[in-house]
Amino acid sequence: MSRTAILVGCARLPEGDGDEAGAQLALADVGVGTRWAVWDDPGEDFTDADLVILRATWDYSARRDAFLDWCASVAALRNAADVVRWNTDKAYLLDLAGAGIPIVPTQLLGPGDAPDWPDGDVVVKPSVGAGSRGAARFGTAQRAEATAHLSSLREAGHSVLLQPYQHDVDREGETALVFFGGGYSHAFTKGAMLTGAQYDESGLFVTEKLGLAEPEAAYRALAEDVLDATAARFGIGRSELLYARVDVVRTDGGTPAILELELAEPSLGFRQAGPGSAARFASAVRRELG
Template structure:
């Protein structure tokens, strides 16, 4: 290991990658700093698009909160290819930052939320069936540019059509999904996995409450602050998550971390909402020793 990769006293340097709006890291990610220090690893926050950062000087660069990438995805993906030792790797970032990966997972037999995929030039009309639907772009994070619509309401039906047209006019792919009512009752289950000696291992899980409460009006989507509580996943949820990880294009051995978000479908069986391999919140503060388990995974990756 070269001298510039090691800090003083022989400590390896690890970059925790963030964005300019969060230069000091997300509070949850800061929980990782003490256990890394205890393992002799010097962790530093680094902004992904800062031209002065020497990425070659880090023994490992870990994507954590570069949450401004959705409006600059091409630039972000190109940047990942320049970082010598990036977790998760650049090819996974490219695959995972466009939600059309869900089509591949569905084709591989993973149960997913039924989705209509719309390119900028595709013909499409609103579903005739009443019910609630979610409209969102295939490249996005959180509730950015996402909306929830009751198509039985004439005003919301018109807003849903306008939302789709606005995204497509900007050259963006769009996904339209039925809103699963279990979001409001059971909530989503986010299952967190960190790398171990034999691939990704389950660490902990959380319940994620509903966020979207109404239409997107073209400025900011209407959503609630995310409500997070610890959760013990059911055996069926763990089984689906393992199927998701096994179907990743790289297999389950290369990622340093993964978050699999599931929700009960109409029949109560878990279906995949998304698998987060790029910059997911890992909710380290919601499970004992979660930060230590991730610190162990990083230390092993350095070895």
């Protein structure tokens, strides 16, 4: 039986950013055909697809409701629509904190909520956003600018996250730990993003500085705990998460904490991690296809 997986991009990146090329080869090796499609292309029909894998739908943040409606209409979507709904609003961080996971200290400011400014540098960012868009860092002498940014995000209809800036991001970067089918695959580092960095030509994400990582045990254990907490929240087995990326930073206190959990459309670092990672992804996809 021939099986096909559809990889999903967006109009400005209809075939992603190139990171999936190795994964497509690895899928072909195990008998899975792939093709790319754009999520909101009216000429596409996803209803009868064997498997539909979100990969580069990075334009959803301005149209999240329409995107989530589309997700709910695709039965074979991975990750599943309810997981994507929860994970595309960074309010999920507070759910993880409630489950005992250490997160970067986070205030979620809805309309009318007053900020309680942390000491030192802060990050102000939209609760729905990706690719570092709308995220900005402000020093203690820039409260007026930070307040103006907060207001402008709210005027655009966003809830806002306020966090203390984690200085280790400037030294060590953040570490992204990648899981396929609930099992650990590999990790990569991402350099600091709020440094006046350049946007990709698509305008959808800030160009990233990536490298392969061998995370220490505390990072590995924390990421495993996040997978368990997520599976428990949805009442599913970890293997039902086709892919997951757990972004860990070292807090100013020295302990690791979660900056993000990415279950919707994370870059998975195939280029950094090499063919072994693509083969593990291909095996997880095969298992989904049954």
